[in-house]
Amino acid sequence: MRKMMIMAAAAAAMMATPALAQSAWSMDNARGYGTLGYSYLEDSYTGAVQGRMGVELNRYLALESEVGIGVKDKDFQIAGVDGTLEHEWDAAGYVVGKVPVGENFEVFARGGYGHTEMKRTIAGQTTDEGGDHWSYGAGAEFKMNADNGIRADWTRREYKGDRDSADAYSVSYVRRF
Numbered sequence: 001m002r003k004m005m006i007m008a009a010a011a012a013a014m015m016a017t018p019a020l021a022q023s024a025w026s027m028d029n030a031r032g033y034g035t036l037g038y039s040y041l042e043d044s045y046t047g048a049v050q051g052r053m054g055v056e057l058n059r060y061l062a063l064e065s066e067v068g069i070g071v072k073d074k075d076f077q078i079a080g081v082d083g084t085l086e087h088e089w090d091a092a093g094y095v096v097g098k099v100p101v102g103e104n105f106e107v108f109a110r111g112g113y114g115h116t117e118m119k120r121t122i123a124g125q126t127t128d129e130g131g132d133h134w135s136y137g138a139g140a141e142f143k144m145n146a147d148n149g150i151r152a153d154w155t156r157r158e159y160k161g162d163r164d165s166a167d168a169y170s171v172s173y174v175r176r177f
Contacts, residue, residue: 029058030055030056030057030058031055031056031176031177032053032054032055032056032176032177033052033053033054033055033056033062033064033174033175033176033177034051034052034053034054034174034175034177035050035051035052035054035151035172035173035174035175036049036050036051036172036173037049037050037051037151037170037171037172037173038050038170038171038172039068039168039169039170040072040168040169040170041087041116041166041167041168042166042167042168042169043164043165043166043167044074044085044087044118044129044166045072045074045085046070046072046073046074046085046086046087046118047070047071047072047087048068048069048070048071048072048087048089048090049068049069049071050066050067050068050170050172051066051067051068052064052065052066052067052172053065054096056098056176059098059100060097060098060099061095061096061097061098062095062096062098062108063093063094063095063096064093064094064096064110065091065092065093065094066090066091066092066093066094066114067089067090067091068087068089068090068091069089070086070087070088070089070118071087072087073085073086073087078122081122081123082122082123083120083121083122083123084120084121085118085119085120085129086118086119086120086121087116087118088117088118088119088130089116089117090114090115090116090117090130091114091115092112092113092114092115092133092135093112093113093114094110094111094112094135095110095111095112096108096109096110097109097110103143104142104143104144105140105141105142105143106140106141106143107138107139107140108138108139108140108141108153109136109137109138110135110136110137110138110139110153110155111134111135111136111137112134112135112136113132113133113134113135114132114133114135114157115130115131115132115133116130116131116133116157116159116166117130118130129163130159130163131159131160131161131163132159132160133157133158133159133160133165133166134157134158134160135155135156135157135158136155136156136158137153137154137155137156137168138153138154139151139152139153139154139170140152140153141174143174146176147175147176147177148173148174148175148176149173149174149176150171150172150173150174151170151171151172151173151174152169152170152171152172153169153170154167154168154169154170155167155168155170156168
């Protein structure tokens with residue numbers, strides 16, 4: 001049921017996109033941006049340095065890609081045997097819908113598709129974890145000025161297959177160009 005509601009919301013947003021694209025800004029005012037920050041993956045207790053590149057097509061719509069490189073692994077123990085879960089890398093692409101709330105603040109929702117690569121090692125045996133996922137989330141950005149900002153967001157990763165979904169929390173510096 002929840003997935004159907006998400007898909008319906010995404011379809012409604014896609015149908016509204018042409019109207020939003022014609023309002024406020026023309027495509028001549030499209031701006032690029034990049035972010036650099038940290039992302040914490042709650043289900044695995046791992047973290048990654050994350051970068052994003054995007055283009056704001058207008059005031060309400062953006063496209064972005066993200067790449068993360070794992071920097072925080074999780075050590076664990078099962079029945080007295082030591083193990084490690086390593087966050088190798090992740091990558092994803094998103095469509096982002098934005099709503100300005102005042103001059104220097106905006107909220108956004110995003111949806112897309114990605115891949116997360118992780119490795120689990122127990123007693124010298126390594127298995128691949130992670131996989132492809134549909135992702136959706138929401139966040140907010142505070143613009144310090146026209147070119148710089150701070151962004152915080154939550155993203156839900158709905159993995160394909162038997163793996164449970166995961167929540168990622170990110171904080172980033174934003175630079176527009």
